[in-house]
Amino acid sequence: MHKEEFKALSAKIADGSATDEEIVRFNAYYDALLASGGEVPAWPNEAALLEGIRRKTAPGRVTRFSWPKVAAAAAVVLAISAGIWMFVRNNAPSIVQARPERPLIQPGGNSAFLTLADGRRISLDDVQPGDVASQGNIRITKTDNGEVVYEARPAAEGSDGKPVWNELTTPRGGQFRLLLPDGTKVWLNAASALRFPAAFAGNERKVELSGEGYFEVAPDKSKPFIVQSPAQQVKVLGTHFNIQAYADEPLAKTSLLEGRVEVTAGNSSATLAPGQQSSLNAQTGELRSGPADVAAAAAWKNGFFVFNDTYLSDVIRQLSRWYDVKADYTNLPRIRYTGTIPRNVPLDKALTMLEITGNVQFDINQNTIHVK
Known part of the structure; x- marks a missing residue:
């Protein structure tokens, strides 16, 4: 990250216009500088301002994003920004042995x-921008940036008077954006x-x-x-x-960034305020709520994996879905990661980052991640 970009990010955070992704990058770069013994870029009369901004975005100072420090010896700090990554593990570097070349x-x-x-199944990968299909008075289009848009006139109903239902599905290794007819935006992981x-x-x-989706709901008090x-x-x-409700996850998590939501599961309910998250235990049915790093929960839609004291097993589950690979969860070390990895890097690079920071070694055999 160049000095001017760092300066621009600090200005956006100061005036409140920074996105969650930009706050992640600012914190990651700042931590990387300190971890490597470097100094924050100091230009006239701005060093104090930068430290003030840093305090605003530090743990306990902001609900939109926090960068928690490692609390246990087994935890790992990983900071990645603009292609530069640094690491800290018990104040000593890890040693990674030579490994076979990974695919x-x-x-x-x-x-x-x-x-x-009507049963038609359309691959949106193959559809060029423009008209996709029509259903009665509904026009379905694909924009230049890959978003599917529903344009509704009167309510769409079938011949029996019932609503016409559609389904958007993403494969492992896929994601997509959808604009519903009421103006609600949905990102599907x-x-x-x-x-x-x-x-x-x-x-x-x-x-x-089912799975994971991020919603920006268009306001309508009557509906x-x-x-x-x-x-x-x-x-x-x-x-x-953001809602994460994968069948292979032990908890269904709802994370609120803005507004107010009511979560109901069986006879239990929880009302969330911004900065809070609910967790539903799929086996016991127990519903809990409390403060959480909700920006990290929704970072995937902005192109990042953000880990917040996350166990390796959870990290591997996220990687396996995005890179469309399997994972061997036997004998996983109980280490935790805190930090950021871009979602646009090859799997080998993502695993290398985890290897160096966590002192573990990965192999890929028959499209399966194995941990040594």
């Missing part, structure tokens, strides 16, 4: 299938599915999610927006939130 596995990208009410009506009729806007996932229901009026 080149590229990161995932925009990929999805759209299934229409890898190995996920969203089932939704082609147009919202009645007194509610209800969709069904609450409801996200139904296998074990819970999230009800909102207009807000920004």
Whole structure:
């Protein structure tokens, strides 16, 4: 990162216009400088301002993003920014032994299938920008930036008067953006599915999610927006939130960035304020809520893996979905990572970052990640 870029980021954070991704990059670069013994770029009369901004974005000072320090000896600090990464582990460098060459596995990208009410299944990878399909009075288009847009006129209903439902699914190694007919924006992560009506009729806007999705809900007080996932229901009026509800994750997590949501699971419910997260135990049905690093939970849509004291098993699950590989979870060391990895790097590079910071070694055999 050049001095001018660092300066520009600090100015955006100071005036409140910085995105979560930009705050992540600022913190990561600052920590990397300190970890390497370097000094923060000092230009006239601005060093004090930078430190003041740093305090604003430090743990306990902001709800949008926190960069927690490692609390246990087994934890690892990983800081990656603009292609430069530094590490700290018990104040001593790790030693990684020579390993066999790993196959080149590229990161995932925009990929999805759209299934229409009449059974047509459209590969959105192959569709050029422009018209995709139509259903009654609904026009479906794909924009130049790869987003699928639903344009609704009157409510779309089938011949029997029932809503017309569509489904957007992403494969492992895929993600996609969708603009619903009410103006709600949805980002769908890898190995996920969203089932939704082609147009919202009645007194509610209800969709069904499996996997992970980030929602920016268009406000409409007369029609609450409801996200139904296998074990819970999230009800909102207009807000920004992330839901992770993968079948292979032990917890279903709802993270709120803006607004207010109500999470219901069985006989339990929780109302979240910005900066809070609910966690539903899929086995016991227990629903808990509390403060969380919600910006880190939604960082995937901005092109980053952000780990916040995250166990290696959770890290590997996220990598395996994005790079469309399997993972061997036997004999995993109980180490934790805190830091950021760009989602656009090849798998080998991501694993190398984890190897150096965690003093572990990875191998890929038959499209499966193995930990040594």
